[in-house]
Amino acid sequence: MTKKILLSFPQKAAGQPMAMELIKTYHLDFNILKAFIDDNIKGTLLLEIKGEEADIEAGIVYLRQHQIGVRDIESVVEVDPDKCVSCGACTAVCAVGALEMTADWSLIHHDDKCLECMLCVKACPMRAIHALI
Amino acid sequence: MAKSYQEINEKIARGEAVVVTAEEVIGIVKERGVKEAADYVDVVTTAxxxxxxxxxxxxxxxxxxxxxxxxxISMNGVDAYGGLAAVDTYLGxxxxxxDKGIEYxxxxxxxxLIAGKEVHLVAKSQGTDCYPRTELDTWVKLEDLNEAYLFNPRNVYQNYNAAINGSSQRLYTxxxxxxxxxxxxxxxTAGELSPLLNDPLLKTIGMGTRIFFGGAQGHVSWMGTQFNTACPRDEKGYPQTPGATLALIGNMKEMDPKYIRGAVYEGYGTSMFVGVGIPIPILNEEIMAFVAVENKDLYTNVIDYSVPKKAKPVLKxxxxxxxxxxxxxxxGKNIRTSPLSSLKMAREIAEELNNWxxxxxxxxQEPIQSFPMGNSLKGLEIKEGESR
Structure with missing residues (x-):
């Protein structure tokens, strides 16, 4: 199976060879989609991992044991339903249809379609779309 | 049979008025015809x-x-106008x-303020004999203020252009x-639910009309700026381009933060989402026929915003x-279209006004004065010379 996960490394976990462990011990393939490290040496890594379901789960347990935050995600953007007014401005820039108006003119976010261009974050007048990395 | 404002208000007082939204009324007119529908429906709500x-x-x-x-004067770092009397201001x-630029x-x-939050107020003055203080730094809430009312010089545009970009660069507009x-x-647009598209010739909307304004009961106070009733119209009278606008007034202390929201247009600036609902009294068949308008009969122009001129080309x-x-x-190219105003929220407002x-x-409220028809727009000429 394939899964997208967002890892957050606290300062003390940065510098450990986590990726090697995932490959060697848990037989996981992964593709680094995005990586970011801030001024406080806290890191964020968006991975698409491939492997047996049991191996993926065990790998995630291993990461968590090493104080690495793991979050399952489909898309790197989140729409805050309290701020969104369903104006539709974000749909103007979403060429892949991940952000779309429903038949009753509510905004719907098909997060599996998102290609992470992040243009919707800028397009949202309510600043209701938040990028996770 | 024609109805008066007073007759409709008496029906509202008795709880007998038939009130429907401008979307619902379309089906009613199709089913019953204009004449019967005009007798049956008393008020149509738009938003x-x-x-x-x-x-x-x-x-x-x-x-x-x-x-x-x-x-x-500044409020949370946003400059407000200091050219009024001592402690009056206008916050645009x-x-x-x-500090945050257009993001706030x-x-x-x-x-x-409408949400009840404390706002940081900083003011300076040169000091006068009657107003000796020169500096002030405090926190205020809406309830602490004497008066707080929105006075919006141009709202609820009657029709507006659709935008496209014919250049090879992305545009932030x-x-x-x-x-x-x-x-x-x-x-x-709210299209067939839009206030001024349901009363294209302003037969019922004028100075003094009572409205839903940001969740409060407000009023139309004047014609809006850039009021263009001389715009091109179809044979029935519906504007084909931006037409009339309204100046609106309402008490912020009665408003709901859900209906008044700050907005940011990337690379352009701050704006405000404003929730407005206007009731249209069905006084006669002519007004009934106007509010029965459908999206398929309302037109606008697709304008190329990449042309940096006042007169931008119309593509379609x-x-x-x-x-x-x-x-x-x-x-021959199929181009995706996206709305910028929330039809979902507009429907909610039309329903809310309906319930009220x-x-x-x-x-x-019957208008105390009608707005002029045939009012056209002036441009601004740039004149040469340093002094005159």
């Missing part, structure tokens, strides 16, 4: 919820001890803040982000039904 830049608030802070004649919706502007301060090479079209005349369909064909009227909490 819109979209970005309206020409908005702002008059505020009176009350006097401190010793008092100050506020010259420079599009004014950016000193006047509209956001107005929203925060008040019509949202426009993708290069005609990548998308944006439009901003399209109906709101076409825009709402999700794509429009231009020169049905519960007998909201009565119709």
């Amino acid at each position: 819109t919820f979209g970005p309206m830049c020409s908005s702002g608030a008059f505020l009176n802070f009350g006097h401190s001890d010793p008092p100050i004649r506020m010259g420079e 919706a599009t004014q950016p803040s000193a 502007g006047g509209a956001h301060v107005i929203h925060d 008040y019509m949202g982000i426009l993708q290069p090479n005609m990548g998308n079209i944006t439009y901003s 005349k399209v109906s709101y039904a076409e825009l709402r369909s999700g794509s429009v064909d231009i020169n 009227i049905k519960k007998g909490e909201f009565f119709l």
